[in-house]
Structures are given as C-alpha cells and as structure tokens.
Amino acid sequence: MGEAYANLGNFKEALKAMFLCLELRKESGQKAPLAINLNNIGEIYVMQENYSAALPYLQQSEKIAAEINYSDLRNHTLLLIARCFYKQGNYKGAYDHFEQSSAIKDSIYNEKNAHIINEMEAKYQNEKKELQIQSLNQLNELKEAKLSKQKITIMLVVIVALLCIAGIIFAIRSNRNIKRAHTIISKQKHLVEEKQKEILDSIYYARRIQRSLLTSEKYIARQIKRLRGQE
Secondary structure (H helix, E strand, C coil), rough: HHHHHHCCCHHHHHHHHHHHHHHHHHHCCCCCHHHHHHHHHHHHHHCCHHHHHHHHHHHHHHHHHHCCHHEEEEHHHHHHHHHHHHHHHCCCHHHHHHHHHHHHHHHHHHHHHHHHHHHHHHHHHHHHHHHHHHHHHHHHHHHHHHHHHHHHHHHHHHHHHHHHHHHHHHHHHHHHHHHHHHHHHHHHHHHHHHHHHHHHHHHHHHHHHHHHHHHHHHHHHHHHHHHHCCC
C-alpha cells in the first residue's frame, strides 16, 4: 500500500503505511522484510530530497542486508546512500559507498556467472552422461546384433554342414547300392552265361549224337542196298 501511495506521489500516506508496516516487521523478527521496509522508507525520503532523514533508514537497511548476505538489496541501498552523501556534498562518503556498491555488483555478477557456469557444467555433464548412456545402449545393440548375426551364421554353417554330411552319406549309400547291384548283376550274368554254355554244350552234344546216328543209318542203308544188288 505504501508503494502504491508513493507511485501516486502521496508520500505522506506512503510513509504512514510504511512506518506501520515497519512496526509489524520488527515484531515478526524477519530480517529480510525488515531491511526491505527500511530501504523503502529511506527511498521515499530520497524522492522527497530529504537526504538527512533518508540516511539512517538506508544505513540500517544496508547493515541488515550485509548481515543476511542480501546482496541485491545491499547494492541498491548503497547506491541510495551514495546519492544522499553526494547531494549533501560529502563526496568521499559518496565515492566510498559507490565503490562498495560496485564491488557488490561485481560479486553479484560473478556469483550469477558462477551459477550460470555451474548450471552449464551440470547440463554438460548430464548431456555427457546421456550421450554415454546412448553410446552404451547403441554399443549393446550393435553387440546384440553382431551376436545374433553370428548365431545365424553358425546356424547356417551347421545346417549346410549337416546337409553336406547327409549328401555324403546318401552318396556313399547310393554308391554301395550301385556296387551291390552291379555285383548282383555280374553274378546273374555269370550264371546266365554258364547256363547258356551248358545249353550250348548240350545242343552241340545232341548234334554230335544226331550226326553219329545219321552216319550209322546211311551205312546201314548202303549195306542193305549192296546186299540187294548181290541178290
């Protein structure tokens, strides 16, 4: 409410509200809100160009801010104090507080940079870990694919080997069967040839007997004919 009155230019009501709030802040014992409240009161006095009234509140605010390491508020308060000293003609005081503000500003800047750097480092490490995990997963997938390929290759080799062995066994058995059949055919052929020889021998023998018989018949016939001629 005090800030609203101050924005409207009603500094009297703004200070009234802020002093009421200040008492509540002191009772609560919360240092950060108390330092902010003191800074706001001092800033309203600065806006009124009442620098001597502003300084005590600003100095109390800066002291509490330093105790609780509230750097942003302390930097703002030091600049207001430097402005008050400058307006009062205390240039050394103004310079000293401005230097303190600059140092705190650099510290804040460095802290923010350090925070940003830490965040970037953490992000980098997380991304690095994620990339490592992805790389490991891809490597595992490649290993699994390689193992699967090796298994398939081994299975194909085994199947081809079994087919070759089966083919060899089949060829051996076929060769044995062929040899066996050839042996049987040779034996049967030999038996047929022997039978044929026996038959031919029998035929030749029968022919000799027949010829011998025919010779005897002719001889008898000639003898009979000769006897008849003698009669």
